[in-house]
Amino acid sequence: MARRRQSVTIKHVAADAGVSLQTVSRVINNEANVRPEMKARVQASIDKLGYVPSIAAQRMSGSRSYLILALNDRQRTIEDWRAREGSDWIDQMLLGGMLKCAEYGYRLIFELVDTHSDHIERELKGAIAALQPDGVILTPPHGDNALITGLLDKHKIPYVRIGSRANGGALSISMGDDALARMATQHLIDKGHMRIGFIAGAREYAVSQWRKEGWLETMRDNGLATDGLCERGDFSFASGEQAARILLESRARPTAIIASNDQMTMATNKVAHELGLKVPGDLSLISFDNTPVVRFVQPPLTAIDQPIAETVSRAVELLIKSQRGEELPPLPLIVEGSLVERNSVAAPPKSK
């Protein structure tokens, strides 16, 4: 086993610049109490020698680890990967998270954690002990998991919850799901729809509730009935099929349906075709998430885009700024999504 040592250490730099280790350390960490000329001299040596501090050593002496942990739901993530259905949540997360981390000299490490099950605690403790991350990003539904947040609180590790129910205490970010659901509902109402169905997502995801409420309130505000117009799925294609079938086979079927993610919307689209309904002629559809596949479906789906990259990017910023004691924006931060119009929405059919 090759005993790999750092090729250029702080000592080399100190020797080269003719200063103490401490001064070099101060320059690296951009601390006060270093004269500009001194700083320049040290920096020159750093550049000359190509010195980069060892994260391990920095961590060891009680400083930062420059590691940010992103916790995702194990089961769902692996299922998505295996299914290869084009969900790009992870990619977008990396796009936003990694690049922002890189700006500040941090790295993002992905970790899969079970939602249920009792070894959550062991897993998470293990990751914390092994990595000593400077911050943690909790993606749905982990933000609402008291076991996780409790553990992080105990270890005093800052974390940001994405799309979580709870607002107290920690840093949190949402994509304004209720407003987005309102936007979608209003869009359909503006087109003349009155019977707008809704397929909700899994209960354990806070966003499911928010999205549903946005729809519910907008319907109410417009004096429209909602009885028998809401079914709940679990974000899977199969559950979407089931929910869609119930809605579309009911006596007074909706002329439009909003489903809480792309898979369920695509399922609804399929059921509509099976029942001989034309989309968007007989049935308008609006989806949530806007993953790549919705552009390739027939018809391409109008969808609420979730700005995941932007959200995770802001989450990283929040974490780093809070660690540095810098000022934070008012929380929860809302990174609003938008409605992307394609071809799955039209005016409702005249008859009936």
Added chain:
Amino acid sequence: MARRRQSVTIKHVAADAGVSLQTVSRVINNEANVRPEMKARVQASIDKLGYVPSIAAQRMSGSRSYLILALNDRQRTIEDWRAREGSDWIDQMLLGGMLKCAEYGYRLIFELVDTHSDHIERELKGAIAALQPDGVILTPPHGDNALITGLLDKHKIPYVRIGSRANGGALSISMGDDALARMATQHLIDKGHMRIGFIAGAREYAVSQWRKEGWLETMRDNGLATDGLCERGDFSFASGEQAARILLESRARPTAIIASNDQMTMATNKVAHELGLKVPGDLSLISFDNTPVVRFVQPPLTAIDQPIAETVSRAVELLIKSQRGEELPPLPLIVEGSLVERNSVAAPPKSK
């Protein structure tokens, strides 16, 4: 700044078990020279206290970092992420790489590195110095970048090249691209095609050449002409359109085309439609990669599936085994892909 220390260290375990630090260390690292009863006692303390070694400290004392670095091409990766066209290379890489790492207590860290440009060296040196990874996975086209492999050699960091031209020295894995191209070509010949066009990929990717050669040789072996049947793109949709247009507007246009990735195949499909050619009636198509989108195109594309998850998983195994001095399989390891039949291949048109 909360000065975060390890909550349970090797000292606690040693005290609890009433043994020396070294003995605990030996148990952690599964070394010899520990009596079973001793080992059991220590392990009991570890479990009781929920002890997990600090990677930073392990690295510091010259041992492993339990970190594996996966190097991807920065520009292409970011472009793919932004385009949101459903390429799931990264996801598959994580699926295979992360999970295998987890089995052995390692973590996979992604890093984006420029292919061209002179700061490659600085970037890579920085990553190595900061992270001290135990191994590196080089995805195309980095495996053929002498600057990168040279640097890794110098630092004595084991690396595995995926889909690289070079076979000497280092660990390497390929997906048997030439055999796959042969398979695709033969599949078309078996259907009765004689004029089979080929759209090659960017030259800097070794796989481009292999795929082309597989096609070329199979054509030759079957006594079929290849003149004017090959165009080169750069894996982008636009380049695919251009190449397809040249092939399909030529006097003796091919009855089938194999394109070196999904984007270019989809572009070819589009051009065919524009020219009034039916796929697969007038033109058969076989794609490379089999990313999620090809199932949603009309018609769904027959494609060569690249087993990325499996490949990266094997790469991780190779790295860990080589580090442990365990026996390795013969290299380069070939993780063969397969032909996934969908609806873009038919017999050639009768007329002409």
Added chain:
DNA sequence: ATGAAAGCGCTAACAA
């Protein structure tokens, strides 16, 4: 504003 000394948690080398 700079430097010296101590120690973080762990493992390698050596000793017993």
Added chain:
DNA sequence: TTGTTAGCGCTTTCAT
């Protein structure tokens, strides 16, 4: 088979 010692590269004291 087990324990002791030294030190990895860095940042924290605390001194100057």
